[in-house]
Amino acid sequence: MEEHQMFRLADLNPVCLLRRLGRELLLIIAAGLIAAMLAMTAVQTLYKPEYTASATMAVSVKSGSYSSVASNLSLSSEIADTFTRLFESNLFSGVARSQLGVSSLPGTLRASVIPETNLLTLKVTAESPADAFQTLNILLENYDTVSEYAFRNVLLKELDSPRVPTAPSNPVDRVHAVKVAFAAGAGVMVLLLLGISVLSDTVQTTAAVQRKLDVKLFGTLHHEEKNKSLRGKLKRINRGLLITMPVTGFHFTEEVYRLGTKLQYAAQKNGRKVILVTSVLENEGKSTVTANLALALAQGNKKVLLIDADMHKAAQYKLFQHEPARELADIIRGKEAYEPEYLEKEGIYTLFSTNASDSAAELIASGSMAGLLEKARKEMDYIIIDSPPIALFSDVEALADLADLSLLVVRQDSAPAGQINDTADMLNGCKAELLGCVFNDVRSMPFSNDHHSYGYGYGYGHGYGYGYGYGYGYGQSRKHQHGGKPAEQAEESHGRS
DSSP: OOHHHOGGGGGHHHHHHHHHHHHHHHHHHHHHHHHHHHHHHHHEEEOOOEEEEEEEEEEEEETOOOGGGHHHHHHHHHHHHHHHHTTSSSSHHHHHHHTSSSSSSEEEEEEEEEETEEEEEEEEEEEHHHHHHHHHHHHHHHHHHHHHHOOSSSOOOOOOOOOOOOOOSOHHHHHHHHHHHHHHHHHHHHHHHHHHHHHTTTSSSSHHHHHHHHSSEEEEEEEEOOOHHHHHHHOOOOOOOOTTTSSSSSHHHHHHHHHHHHHHHTGGGGOOOOEEEEEEEEEHHHHHHHHHHHHHHHTTTEEEEEOOOOOSSOHHHHHOOOSSOHHHHHHHHTOOOOOOEEETTTTTEEOOOSSOTTTTHHHHHHHHHHHHHHHHHHOSSEEEEEETTTOOOOOHHHHHHHHHHEEEEEEOOSBBHHHHHHHHHHHSSSEEEEEEEEEEEOOOOTSSTTTTTTOBBOOOOOOOOOOOOOOOSSSOOOOHTTTTOOOOOOOOOOOOO
């Protein structure tokens, strides 16, 4: 159990992390803008400009000569410290009260010695230019008055007269502060999203499939771009992706044929014909996988019937761009005769749905559906069924009891591993044998284990928009609860990136 719960770098795919950041780009920008606005507000609220007036003094010993330069240098640091203490003393406070009408001088003094010289720099910093200038002037005009108490035998000569400061001595670069805040806010959001991606426990690599899931890997389909032309990308033309289309990539087609061959071999035992294809969530590409498996089997001179049993949100008629003459729901109800339509171009028989049905679950569970499949068994070599997502509808359980075999489509970085395992447990409890999962729409970095020698994949999805879910998922699977052994690892298909 410890092995399964331990985080592994091999379970993370950099492409998935980057894609997730890309999908949340607006959120990242929004976080940066919020941080920038907060920084601007803070600067405007908290920033208090300060102004500094300065003067330079030469320190020498009274009645001294050029031979006493060393004495002048040694006195400089002592004078600087004395000036600072003197400025804060009651002596200058009294001067301030008398000349400025305030209890203390409105500023702070900083006295420092220019290295290796007898020059002393006096700087007064205050909240306004006038206060800084006036305070330094009072200091320079009255140090002789108090020097007899503090400076004996010391002569201070003013070399550089103070001027009214024209700019703050503590300037704030607002533009730089906003840029830094934006970068910090966006960076924090990026780290947060990466943390969520890591903790989401989705399946991103084949290594994660084999380690996290209670279902073996039946095959892999890499990402294949649907809109390959610039016009298609700009207009976001949502056309299907079928292996019979001339624009479909060679490597993707080969992967589908390889899946079809493997499926045909598994179905040969005991004359199994009815194959159910499902997924945990919507938009995992199960409809495209189903359609292409039917086409791959038909290419082998087999009589194949493709049934779109998703009577909530049908997709097959859109993929094939074919409006059926008869609705599957009407055939099950007995309103229409059982007469599969033959699509000559694709070489398959079809029973499609187009309209959503409120009684889909009742129709699937009825004896009429079972009778329809019995008729199909007698006429067809294979019956491929496209079903609704398990997490949204309960139809799949009834279909899994009517089918002989089932496949679970798992899209890369989509459903959490725990939810996939709960779904696998449910399918294993039905009559149809669960062959494994099809790891779908896989993207990978070059030279990764998932890349192999080419880089294709695909995705075809459609939204349901329903606000409810089916009661399988989000909990810990038996594997995670009891520390079960890893799922049997199927032979990996020859992949491509």
